[in-house]
Amino acid sequence: MGKYISFFRMRFLNGFQYRTAAAAGIVTQFVWGTMEILLFHAFYKASPEAFPMELSALSSYVWMQQAFLALFMTWFWEKELFDAIQTGNVAYEMCRPADIYTMWFVRGMANRAAKAVLRCMPILLLAFILPKPYGLVLPSDSKVFAWFLLSMLLGFLVVVAFGMVIYSITFYTVNPMGIRMVSQSLAEFLAGAVIPLPFLPNKIRSIVELLPFASMQNAPFRIYSQDISGAAVYQTVLLQIFWLIVLVAIGKTIMDKALGGLTVQGG
């Protein structure tokens, strides 16, 4: 366990170095968040009765999305890992006295966490200052906040676990581009990164909400904005745990199989 923690620390500090990039990123994300909220606001004005969430809940959702983008973006890949798989450098990793799956999992967590920690605070602060339906509002209840934190942790792990499944599949394909492209755009839409899931037509929505992608950003952000409340919270969190276990199991099985069949040529 200790070695994974220190590996996490190493990666985390490594990601911490890019502070100017983070500052530029914060500006970018703040503008994006503003535009997104103005856009939904225009739709709200057109017909408030068709709007499936509270307007302030939507604003909170968008700000959370921007602040924690790094934790939940499904289009973020580590090129080094793909390269390691493609060039066969993965053999070196195998020499290390650590489990590759766990190590890569920790690595993914650290990279995302470092990015998010650098970026989230200023965005959250600015969003809190904004006037009502546009800004971020604290949940009325500290219990909600606790559930949100738990759900966010789970969602974050689900994202990393999903990434691991894709990395493992890469062992079997020569060109990782295809599977990467398809999986990331699918995941992005189904996770609610393009439009929040409540905006989907009801029939589609009831199916999409059961998929693993809905256990990513959709769950914690909607718990936070109290769009999901009451018994639905427990259900959502349980579903997140379920998908986390399934995705880890799938990823680990595929990877073990691939590594078991791996022959390292000399040279």
Next chain:
Amino acid sequence: MRLYVKYLGIHVKSIMQYKTSFLLTTIGQFLVSFNVFLGMMFMFQRFSNVEGFTYSECLMCFAIVLLAFSLAECFFRGFDGFAGMIGNGEFDRILVRPKGLIFQVISSKIELSRIGRMLQAIVMFVYAVPRSGINWNFEKIATVFLMIFGGTIVFAALFILYAALCFFTLEGLEFMNVFTDGAREYGKYPVNIYGKNVLKVCTYIVPFALFQYYPFLYLTGKSEAHYLALLPLAGCFFLLPCYLLWRLGVRHYKSTGS
């Protein structure tokens, strides 16, 4: 021009060496903007209009912006890797060659994989044209062409601006994405729905509205003023300050020495 065609030929040939990779990036490009389209479709299933613009009108607006962006990206994305060009001394090599600087940077990279995005724009356009309820006549068709042309120029100017800023600093230029990728993303709806302030910025500072919102009013028949159709040409003047900054940057340039 003949030289450019030759460069184009070389790029096509080099891409065709990796056909699968080309195909996959093209599909990827398509999928990314397809997501945006899906989002729009579902929003309009719930809401019939936004600020008086209907689904097919917004689709047409999105198609025009996307087309302009992908055209600009296809031919001017050489500026995107410009930071790298300065970093590895490639720009020094360009300086000593007897051809225009901008010309050489442009022809150093031609992104044909953007065809995926263009394809999507064309499909949406074809879908939206008969459904938009626009009375097509010569003026309206010309307006569409002007909008696409103006848009391409504005985006190209932004790419040049980005490269010009690279002369002064290499850090924190990520915020330029707000204007390029952001404009593509949010240009799917006519700019005025984001409110008056955004419209002002997009009129007077970075002239997105000049090729998007104003001529679009004329196109959809919301306004009869003919001069609106000519505004994209006014937007082209944005190229001027960007070009001047580029010139200033070139003069300011000191080689990295490697």
